[in-house]
Amino acid sequence: MHPSENAITDYVDGTLDTTATADIDRHLESCPSCRRLVDDMREIKGVAASLELREPPIRSWTRLERAVTLEAETRSAQRAQSAPPSVALHAQRAWRSRGALGWLAAAAVLLVATGVGLKLILSTPPPSTARTAAPSSTAPNASANAAAQSVEAELRQAEDHYEKAIKGLEQIASAEQNVFDPKTAATLQKNLAVIDQAISESRAALRAEPTSEPAQQSLLESFKAKMALLQDTVSLINEMRKGNDAGAAQIVSGLKQKGD
């Protein structure tokens, strides 16, 4: 039986006690693959010593946060196993089963969530209509303010729905980025960043002008664009998995390197 990853790491770092070190020494005598691994680790450790200090990018913390949140959700789901499982939990379990159907189920749950958001938005009267419908004779400012607050509240509600759905899709998409070749993965990330920028600009505009119809529309359109891109990404992941194209990314990547 091979030593654990942590044991080998500690062995290379020289932090194991003498008994454990001796055990691994004995294993290495008869296991060429672990010997190669240890050699590689030592070589890399040597190179690492010469690296300059670097700060992790901001986006890294988002990924960490997602992983920690996901773990917490998984644990609470496990604790609640005796309770009737929710639709979302079903989807989450199916998703973890790694089958294409599982991915589709997870995406379907998110689509339901999005549908709720969309319904909410569609049921919201256009802000301009709300403004024009406001009585002009008595207390126009109060009515206008009330209408504006109502629109803002509904916008926030719609935003919440979108954000929940987007968060779920992001988890799927980021966990499965390895099915894409690096250039495609970079393209998707770059364009998600373009949309995030649009969302950010729209939010800033709404902070400055809460009743701006173009800013409201732009925010909702940007959410829709992000949802669409993430849904397409998940669909693509499903396609790649379904077609057993796990190696496709490597093949494509290899060919691109060759062509570069």
Add this chain to the structure above:
Amino acid sequence: MQNRLALVAMLSVAAVPIAAAQDPYDPDPRIAVREVVRDVVRDHVQSVMRERVVTPRTARAYQGRDRGPEQTERFSRKVKLGRDGRFTIENIAGSITVTTGSGDEVSIEAVKRTRGDRAQLTSVHIIVDERPGRVEVRTDHTGRNDRVGVDYTVTVPASTGVEAKSVSGDLKVTGVQGIVRLESVSGNINAASLPKLESAKSVSGDVDLSDASPEADLNATSVSGSIRAKGLKARTLDLGTVSGDLVLSDIACSRLGVRSVSGNVDYSGTLAKSGRYDINSHSGNVRLALATDVGFELSATSFSGSIRSELPMTLGGNSSSSSSSNRDRDNRRRMGPGHATHAVFGDGSAALVVRTFSGDIVITKR
């Protein structure tokens, strides 16, 4: 401390054989930490490894691995399909070209290519699955990490429906009369003279659509590639990009939906009476060159972009600017930024809805 962090990351990279035994969907934060730190140092490590660890001889050997003479292997197959059949083809790397021919056969010509070991060619299998009224072609890469591309040239009976998917590699389909659906991840899509083209989707490739009168609703999307459509006469066009530009010329359709986040939108064409045209862009500019034979009612909004028309329009309401009033009627003028403008040109029979956040909106005469 950070050197230690980097070391952990690199040890994780080296420990892949062991880590691979774990469930890849395990949300263990340690794995996330490892991936994050690995990302941080990966580029740096690669450069250091290149400079210090990999000897020039090893590097030359590695680089030469796929720089040898091109090795090819040809594949040829003819399959009877008959009229109105369906042809499906999937490819990972390499182009797919589909044209039409007389007769009732599908002709599949393929060339496998590699600059690596010739033996790699045999690990790629072209599977042709024949069923009544249907032919499916798949490209199976059975070897790991092979570097083989397959270029297909296919001829189908004109009435055939075609579905083509490629991960990397261009798709070109011409003259097919049946329903056509095209998908590519990083390849370009070129679709010409396809009356029943339903969809053309790419992630990073460009999409070119030309000379067709799609009877069905046509949906074309790309994430970062451009979408160019020329000479299309369609009932409904639904087009979308994130960062790619949309260039639509000589278009005639009664329903148009265009979405872009940062890409520009250029539309040149005619409007249909009672047609509806919705164009949305966040930061991309929208330029419309319109034939003047059909009037339209314009509803244009932009948060900070300008709205400008060279066509004489009657302004009918401006929700955010007090400067516009009756004196703005029937003139050609810059309407200014931050507007929600309603205006009518001619009989106002078509509905033109244009929204941007910061992109400019310009309407000119075609």
